[in-house]
Amino acid sequence: MKRLVLTLSLLAVLLASCAPVDLxxxxxxxDTGVDPSxxxxxxxxxxxxxxxxxxxxxxxxxxxxxxxxxxxQYVDFLNVALADGTVLIEGEYALAFYPxxxxxxxxxxLEIRAGNYPLVPLADxxxxxxxxxxxxxxxxxxETHPMTNVSWFGAWAYCGYYGWRLPTELEWEKxxxxxxxxxxxxxxDEITRQHANYYxxxxxxxxxxxxxxxxxxxxxYNGRTYDGYQTYDARSPYGxxxxxxxxxxxxxxxxxxxGFSDRVMHGGSRNTYDMDLRVWVRNSAPPxxxxxxxxxxxxxxxxxx
Numbered sequence: 001m002k003r004l005v006l007t008l009s010l011l012a013v014l015l016a017s018c019a020p021v022d023l024x025x026x027x028x029x030x031d032t033g034v035d036p037s038x039x040x041x042x043x044x045x046x047x048x049x050x051x052x053x054x055x056x057x058x059x060x061x062x063x064x065x066x067x068x069x070x071x072x073q074y075v076d077f078l079n080v081a082l083a084d085g086t087v088l089i090e091g092e093y094a095l096a097f098y099p100x101x102x103x104x105x106x107x108x109x110l111e112i113r114a115g116n117y118p119l120v121p122l123a124d125x126x127x128x129x130x131x132x133x134x135x136x137x138x139x140x141x142x143e144t145h146p147m148t149n150v151s152w153f154g155a156w157a158y159c160g161y162y163g164w165r166l167p168t169e170l171e172w173e174k175x176x177x178x179x180x181x182x183x184x185x186x187x188x189d190e191i192t193r194q195h196a197n198y199y200x201x202x203x204x205x206x207x208x209x210x211x212x213x214x215x216x217x218x219x220x221y222n223g224r225t226y227d228g229y230q231t232y233d234a235r236s237p238y239g240x241x242x243x244x245x246x247x248x249x250x251x252x253x254x255x256x257x258x259g260f261s262d263r264v265m266h267g268g269s270r271n272t273y274d275m276d277l278r279v280w281v282r283n284s285a286p287p288x289x290x291x292x293x294x295x296x297x298x299x300x301x302x303x304x305x
Contacts, residue, residue, distance in 0.1 A: 120151070198244075222241065
């Protein structure tokens with residue numbers, strides 16, 4: 001009988017460990033004091049590019065969002081673009097038109113023809129928004145978190161809808177690093193858990209569920225203390241937040257002539273190690289990829305496309 005009781009106890013533990021994971025647990029809500037609608041101007045001039053710190057010049061001023069696009073901002077876009085026909089609903093996805101890419105027929109090159117492509121999935125449990133068949137809404141508490149589960153097409157469509165665009169790789173890196181030195185991170189050469197949201201950073205959103213680390217609100221690492229958790233001011237030299245950690249960020253470069261069909265991301269994320277948060281580290285994926293640790297921000301140049 002004792003053996004049967006032990007067996008049943010072990011079975012109960014195993015069943016409990018297989019319980020469904022809550023991908024949207026209740027979360028704390030903090031006002032970071034950072035405005036997600038703000039932009040920063042980056043002046044023309046040289047900066048140190050890449051791990052080898054090669055001097056490179058960007059010959060024009062440009063502006064870039066101070067934070068990644070938030071869930072609330074993206075939901076607003078989906079609703080207005082759905083109303084005017086820019087965004088379409090088909091099956092389990094919101095779609096929009098993309099004009100296609102030149103195709104060179106190189107080995108492993110992915111052909112992207114003109115057509116409608118997925119922006120976001122509609123029923124993914126890791127998404128931070130809902131769709132009731134007619135309108136989108138941010139999940140309560142997630143409004144100021146970075147928009148995730150968005151494809152490169154979804155990022156491209158958002159920026160283009162407002163007359164902006166995704167930043168180039170060089171623009172993104174300069175905005176993250178500044179022009180004075182070859183620092184590894186937006187704030188300097190050293191990183192601590194209080195600088196950014198990355199693997200095991202132990203912030204208030206860490207281990208909120210068995211799903212593990214969650215995103216933090218944009219601008220969270222700004223020197224404030226949240227319920228006893230002290231953050232450091234992790235702005236880049238131009239005043240940008242979340243340029244390291246929280247979410248990977250799509251950039252706009254399309255390296256087709258190199259036979260490279262994937263799109264590039266920078267910045268690391270909530271579930272990568274500190275080494276991936278260095279400004280020169282690249283990640284990549286096909287443009288239709290989306291994931292719970294991938295977001296974006298936009299750039300613009302006055303008088304230029």
